Amino acid sequence: MKKKQILIADFHQETNSFCPVTSDIDLFSAGFFFEGKQLLNAISRQRSVLNGLATAINEAGGVVIPSVAMRASRSGGPVKHEVVNLFIEKVNRYLNENQIDGVFLSLHGATQSTEENDVCGYICETIRERIGQNKVIAVGCDLHANVTHRQLRSVDVVCGYQTYPHCDYFQTGHRAGSIGMRILSGEKIAVAYVTIPMIVPATGYNTNEGSFRELIQRANAAVQENTLIDYSIFQMQPWLDVNPAGSTVIAIAKDGTTAKHYAESFAKEQFDHRDKYWPDLRDVGEIIVLAEANKSEKPIVLVDAADSAGSGSYGDSVAVLSEILKRNSPVRAASVVCDPEAVRQAFRTGVGNKGSFCFGAKYSTGSQEPICTEAIVRSLHDGQFQREGITGRGTKHNMGKCAVISFGNIDVLLCSIASGSGDTQLYRHFGIEPLFYQLIVVKANTSFRAAYSSIAKDIFIADTPGPSSSKLLELPFRNIPAVFYPFDPLHEYVVEGAQVIGQ
Numbered sequence: 106m107k108k109k110q111i112l113i114a115d116f117h118q119e120t121n122s123f124c125p126v127t128s129d130i131d132l133f134s135a136g137f138f139f140e141g142k143q144l145l146n147a148i149s150r151q152r153s154v155l156n157g158l159a160t161a162i163n164e165a166g167g168v169v170i171p172s173v174a175m176r177a178s179r180s181g182g183p184v185k186h187e188v189v190n191l192f193i194e195k196v197n198r199y200l201n202e203n204q205i206d207g208v209f210l211s212l213h214g215a216t217q218s219t220e221e222n223d224v225c226g227y228i229c230e231t232i233r234e235r236i237g238q239n240k241v242i243a244v245g246c247d248l249h250a251n252v253t254h255r256q257l258r259s260v261d262v263v264c265g266y267q268t269y270p271h272c273d274y275f276q277t278g279h280r281a282g283s284i285g286m287r288i289l290s291g292e293k294i295a296v297a298y299v300t301i302p303m304i305v306p307a308t309g310y311n312t313n314e315g316s317f318r319e320l321i322q323r324a325n326a327a328v329q330e331n332t333l334i335d336y337s338i339f340q341m342q343p344w345l346d347v348n349p350a351g352s353t354v355i356a357i358a359k360d361g362t363t364a365k366h367y368a369e370s371f372a373k374e375q376f377d378h379r380d381k382y383w384p385d386l387r388d389v390g391e392i393i394v395l396a397e398a399n400k401s402e403k404p405i406v407l408v409d410a411a412d413s414a415g416s417g418s419y420g421d422s423v424a425v426l427s428e429i430l431k432r433n434s435p436v437r438a439a440s441v442v443c444d445p446e447a448v449r450q451a452f453r454t455g456v457g458n459k460g461s462f463c464f465g466a467k468y469s470t471g472s473q474e475p476i477c478t479e480a481i482v483r484s485l486h487d488g489q490f491q492r493e494g495i496t497g498r499g500t501k502h503n504m505g506k507c508a509v510i511s512f513g514n515i516d517v518l519l520c521s522i523a524s525g526s527g528d529t530q531l532y533r534h535f536g537i538e539p540l541f542y543q544l545i546v547v548k549a550n551t552s553f554r555a556a557y558s559s560i561a562k563d564i565f566i567a568d569t570p571g572p573s574s575s576k577l578l579e580l581p582f583r584n585i586p587a588v589f590y591p592f593d594p595l596h597e598y599v600v601e602g603a604q605v606i607g608q
């Protein structure tokens with residue numbers, strides 16, 4: 106029998122609708138941008154979704170046809186639509202040159218462009234129209250994807266990460282790829298889904314503790330006892346001000362009745378627990394006081410999620426540093442601040458020399474003022490680092506040119522491109538060892554827990570300003586559907602019945 110030929114492609118960008126800076130092609134060039142055979146080489150040692158898809162295709166005896174991968178180096182404002190069309194043009198070129206039986210995609214899933222609210226729905230729909238109904242489309246995406254009806258109508262299967270912090274990129278691709286290959290071999294598989302009109306802040310839940318963990322454990326048990334083939338419980342990225350929108354729950358089984366039952370049951374539990382997925386926000390000053398008294402050899406982690414580049418913020422907030430200076434606090438602290446102009450100044454000043462710096466708060470943090478101070482330039486860097494793990498070990502990051510400057514008891518990593526990574530290498534690589542500080546500022550939502558949980562004395566989510574604030578009710582949402590939690594408490598809302606893909 107002729108081997109099944111599967112085209113693989115990857116488009117990744119996580120959009121924050123409130124970030125004023127649109128994401129252009131440069132962010133993709135600085136991220137991960139490969140085509141054809143070079144793409145296969147590039148993913149061969151990665152534990153990525155795309156490698157998971159490719160591995161599943163190979164294991165099922167199929168042939169992988171690499172096309173294009175375009176991954177933005179960081180989250181940000183809406184993508185310029187021409188970048189989305191460039192991706193589709195490139196995929197189309199590979200489709201023209203090859204006979205294929207399916208297209209397996211790695212997508213972030215929460216992407217908005219300057220012209221399109223539902224980029225992933227648009228990509229799936231466009232590819233479906235191009236290849237026709239009798240080929241298989243399988244998708245692996247982020248737990249924070251906005252998985253819309255339009256996308257689900259265009260594909261055969263979608264699998265999302267089952268962990269947050271995300272530790273299962275490869276496994277997610279492998280799940281989607283394996284199910285895609287089973288569908289291609291003629292197996293009958295039912296994919297049922299329910300979309301709930303809700304978002305909650307990404308700092309408010311994770312899969313290691315609390316109610317979200319309980320739900321994930323229940324779903325895992327159903328897979329382990331072979332009742333379900335697979336499941337995905339999405340929590341839509343909460344800074345996406347778009348319509349259509351929602352948190353989708355997917356259950357996959359051999360028959361439609363079982364798939365529907367579980368999709369509805371998981372969706373109901375997720376919706377019923379909506380008030381439990383919120384963080385306990387702490388005052389910055391209160392955390393600084395606790396850190397001043399921190400005599401342990403472990404840092405207090407102050408989570409500045411409102412300025413997380415992983416959620417599309419610019420990464421230039423100095424809210425915490427300003428509070429330390431305002432209080433004249435002796436706390437030994439470190440923070441990262443994105444400010445390309447200040448980096449250039451540090452390069453001009455040179456290592457070991459003193460300069461007058463005004464840095465931070467220049468792009469996206471509202472009423473904040475930059476910090477102006479004399480500081481010593483400690484070191485200069487090209488900004489390339491690799492994650493040490495637990496999530497994404499070996500994944501490369503590019504923060505552009507970077508400089509470490511010091512004043513008082515404070516060390517600041519100035520970067521040219523903020524990184525959303527919550528990995529400890531974001532500091533360690535630049536000579537800032539988190540264990541040597543009483544307070545370390547981490548600009549991430551939950552990803553950092555994988556790396557920091559074991560080395561932190563305490564972790565506090567701070568009440569800080571920024572485009573990825575957990576205070577969703579204070580953000581300028583305009584486009585999200587009218588009936589939507591938390592803007593409406595939805596006391597009377599009843600979770601809809603599940604739909605089955607292809608029926």
Ligand SMILES: [Zn+2]
Nearest residue numbers: 247248249271
């Ligand atoms: Zn995510």
